[in-house]
Amino acid sequence: MQNKLWDVAIIGGGPAGYSAALYCVRAGYSTLVIEMLSAGGQMATTSAIENYPGFVESVDGFELAMTMQKQAEKFGSETLYAQVTSVSLADFIKTLETTEGPVQAKTVILATGADPRPLGLPEENALRGRGVGYCATCDGGFYRGKTVAVVGGGNSAAEDALTLSKLCKQVYLIHRRDHLSATRSYLAPLEKADNITFVWNKEVTELLHEEKLNGLTLTDTITKEQSHLDVDGLFVAIGRLPNTWLVKDQLALDPQGYIIADETTRTSLPGVFAIGDVRQKPLRQVVTAVADGATASKFVEEYLNLAE
Ligand SMILES: Cc1cc2nc3c(=O)[nH]c(=O)nc-3n(C[C@H](O)[C@H](O)[C@H](O)COP(=O)(O)OP(=O)(O)OC[C@H]3O[C@@H](n4cnc5c(N)ncnc54)[C@H](O)[C@@H]3O)c2cc1C
Structure with a gap:
């Protein structure tokens, strides 16, 4: 995994990350998700999600996470269980230092989420x-x-x-x-x-x-x-802590520390995208996180088509 130049490296294996992985890998890109715990992020910590469309009865967040991961991996997405400890995002080839060694990719999708304070x-x-x-x-x-x-x-x-x-x-x-x-x-x-x-x-x-x-x-x-x-x-409801310490000196953040990226999920650096709870947005939910993942794949494709 570490000796390869990936088309897409996704930091964070929550619902946003695995949705992006599914869409990117199905679009034909080699895709790596890097997750420091287990799939699902915040979603995996709740046993009953009642508002994710498609489930008449509530769905267990951990089970939904496992299914999202399996679905992306069925099409060839891979997962590296490691913490990303630093990133270098300015060049065309981006380097991520992880606890399991360096990873290189042409595009990086940040899906590191936010934690309630x-x-x-x-x-x-x-x-x-x-x-x-x-x-x-x-x-x-x-x-x-x-x-x-x-x-x-x-x-x-x-x-x-x-x-x-x-x-x-x-x-x-x-x-x-x-x-x-x-x-x-x-x-x-x-x-x-x-x-x-x-x-x-x-x-x-x-x-x-x-x-x-x-x-x-x-x-x-x-x-x-x-x-x-x-x-x-x-x-x-005393605020949230976006997980943006990795990129705080490299990407534009809003005053609350969220990554500034509009509906296209593009950030202030070319080839770097932000999705899910870590992005500045009006509603942080599973349904909006997975929507961002799908959108990011479209703009990854656009970026790689123009860059290569
Ligand atoms: C208790 C609770 C209940 C909820 N209930 C609902 C609900 O019923 N319905 C609903 O729609 N939403 C619910 N939410 C909100 C929903 O879970 C989030 O909106 C959603 O999980 C955001 O997805 P995400 O992928 O953007 O981020 P997250 O789920 O936060 O995932 C981020 C992932 O990134 C990983 N990560 C972070 N930093 C690094 C790093 N440096 N290296 C490697 N990995 C890293 C984390 O380990 C994590 O797995 C709930 C949230 C909580 C906390």
């Missing part, structure tokens, strides 16, 4: 999927008719609260300040929703649970007084 509380990770969530669009349906809280004060938190207010009995929007930083257009709908309650000047300092989350300890940011809130679910 955690609160950093003890047991937060263990309660993921058992009351603690990071995506209301993905998991809100599991809390129909229940009481939930959203923590955060920006646009994501505002959007999550509105999404959940249509499904849940009661939504608490917890913020450590006394006003939101979300854009003004969110304020009127938030105030209009009669099942959204603002909880100002509070931080979530403890996750209460038996098998699942059942409550929160809140600490007042001014008086330091503690209080208790019963909830069935908590959605953490």
Whole structure:
């Protein structure tokens, strides 16, 4: 794998990466996916995806990931299990240093994803999927008719609260300040929703649970007084961390650190493409990630036709 000049090297084996691999390999390009863990990325961490078209019952994210990988490999795409540790993208032949040795390719597709920023509380990770969530669009349906809280004060938190207010009995929007930083257009709908309650000047300092989350300890940011809130679910919306440290000095990024690439998935460097959650975009979901993968193959083809 390392002694070959690949047409396409894809960094990241999540849904975006394997969709790109499927389309590129079927277009006749030698294609390598480099993945540091196992296929599926964030998608593989959820056991029930209800909003990916084509599945009437929910689909297990890990199983869907295995199927996506198998489908791409059926047509000849290969996978190198390694972490990419540095990249050199400016020349026609691009070099990726990995924990398994260097890889060279004519085009590189970045599909390294983004991780939700955690609160950093003890047991937060263990309660993921058992009351603690990071995506209301993905998991809100599991809390129909229940009481939930959203923590955060920006646009994501505002959007999550509105999404959940249509499904849940009661939504608490917890913020450590006394006003939101979300854009003004969110304020009127938030105030209009009669099942959204603002909880100002509070931080979530403890996750209460038996098998699942059942409550929160809140600490007042001014008086330091503690209080208790019963909830069935908590959605953490305090930002995301795009995995762009590899390319931060080589590609144009937006102020939040996402790679700037429009619907063509082309980045600021020729022959380098960005797809899925790592790209600046309005909705980060499996369906938009796989769509990006397909689109990238079209522009890889266009680039290679002109360059060769
Ligand atoms: C808990 C949870 C539940 C979700 N539920 C849903 C849902 O129900 N419906 C929905 O549509 N979406 C859901 N999402 C969102 C969805 O999973 C993401 O939008 C999607 O996975 C993004 O795909 P991606 O391929 O862009 O990135 P990712 O899935 O993040 O994959 C990126 C991959 O790149 C690899 N990688 C990163 N850096 C390197 C490196 N340096 N070297 C090698 N490999 C690297 C990572 O290991 C990872 O496998 C959920 C997300 C989470 C966290």
